Amino acid sequence: MTIRLPDAHGALRTYEPRTEPFPLTPGTPVTSRTVFSAAHVVADPYADVSPDSPAAVDWDATLAFRRHLWSHGLGVAEAMDTAQRGMGLDWAGAAELIRRSAAEARAVGGRIACGVGTDQISGGSLAEIRAAYEEQLAVVEESGAQAILMASRALARAAAGPEDYLDVYGQLLRQAAEPVILHWLGPMFDPALEGYWGSAELDAATDTFLEIIAAHPDKVDGVKVSLLDARREVALRRRLPQGVRCYTGDDFNYPELIAGDERGFSHALLGIFDPLGPLAAQAVRVLDTGDTAGFRALLDPTVELSRHLFQAPTRFYKTGVVLLAWLAGHQSHFTMVGGLQSARSLPHLARAYELADGLGLFPDPKLAEERMKDLLALYGVHR
Numbered sequence: 001m002t003i004r005l006p007d008a009h010g011a012l013r014t015y016e017p018r019t020e021p022f023p024l025t026p027g028t029p030v031t032s033r034t035v036f037s038a039a040h041v042v043a044d045p046y047a048d049v050s051p052d053s054p055a056a057v058d059w060d061a062t063l064a065f066r067r068h069l070w071s072h073g074l075g076v077a078e079a080m081d082t083a084q085r086g087m088g089l090d091w092a093g094a095a096e097l098i099r100r101s102a103a104e105a106r107a108v109g110g111r112i113a114c115g116v117g118t119d120q121i122s123g124g125s126l127a128e129i130r131a132a133y134e135e136q137l138a139v140v141e142e143s144g145a146q147a148i149l150m151a152s153r154a155l156a157r158a159a160a161g162p163e164d165y166l167d168v169y170g171q172l173l174r175q176a177a178e179p180v181i182l183h184w185l186g187p188m189f190d191p192a193l194e195g196y197w198g199s200a201e202l203d204a205a206t207d208t209f210l211e212i213i214a215a216h217p218d219k220v221d222g223v224k225v226s227l228l229d230a231r232r233e234v235a236l237r238r239r240l241p242q243g244v245r246c247y248t249g250d251d252f253n254y255p256e257l258i259a260g261d262e263r264g265f266s267h268a269l270l271g272i273f274d275p276l277g278p279l280a281a282q283a284v285r286v287l288d289t290g291d292t293a294g295f296r297a298l299l300d301p302t303v304e305l306s307r308h309l310f311q312a313p314t315r316f317y318k319t320g321v322v323l324l325a326w327l328a329g330h331q332s333h334f335t336m337v338g339g340l341q342s343a344r345s346l347p348h349l350a351r352a353y354e355l356a357d358g359l360g361l362f363p364d365p366k367l368a369e370e371r372m373k374d375l376l377a378l379y380g381v382h383r
Contacts, residue, residue: 002014029073033287035074038083041084055089058331070109081271087315091119116137146179173215181223183226189315210240252307279361286298319336
């Protein structure tokens, strides 16, 4: 069987899908690295909503996908940008997602960390921003999950300089019940975060970030760095206090960063580990044995797919992630919160299918092929 796929120039070409998936099975939790998959949410396709409506989530399918990730030994990073936080999922929806997912994690013994932000407000004073953070921190801690302090659009607007970040984050860390993960999300993921930590100059921003950590090393489990700059991440990693982890959020360079060098390595908290979950877990279990070459042999070929999904404008990577979840049979439809399934072109989606199929990511390649043909037919590409 073949399928006709549109290329970047709009021309149709013939592609022959593979007939068997890459052999992957659920396994024990990974041990040599702490690995979180930032998981997407599954929209309710039958809800009568508009792009401006509160998110309508299919809770059964959303929680089933998290059980899938846990079954392969991965942790789940919840209510992050992969879950359309700030791009269709409001704070009310995120709070319910946190509570439901944390309860599910307890039931199955899965590891979970949840995002803490300020998206219940659009602006305000530093005191109001801190109060918004505190409200969300309380929800996460009450759920029993680990907290991830995410970057705040409101703080990026309100802060006059580095001292305001030092003050707000310092107060939050002092009251956190358990060590948190600090998240540095670059403007390629969210343009509203330009100049975070008080400077658009990254060396100065890094110094402020490290100053916050150095003042509260007992309250910082680790840092998630999403700057898509491997050199900068390694330099930051080497400056972290003893015991503070670096969780790579670099969806362009993750194999080399997780593998590490003679001076250390990064753990992982990645959106690309949503579609790559089983393969990523298998690769890290190989790394657990000390086989770095085997780890790289499994994970390096996935980088082309990841760079495709996360190409500019990077914030729309979620569309490709949800497409692959639908093609893989994890959900019954290709519908997203806020109608975001329209955020990528048909050639982009077709290439995502081709790359994922080439890696053997689809448990049922025939199902993926038929669903991709259904999508193509909606765009007028006849079989």
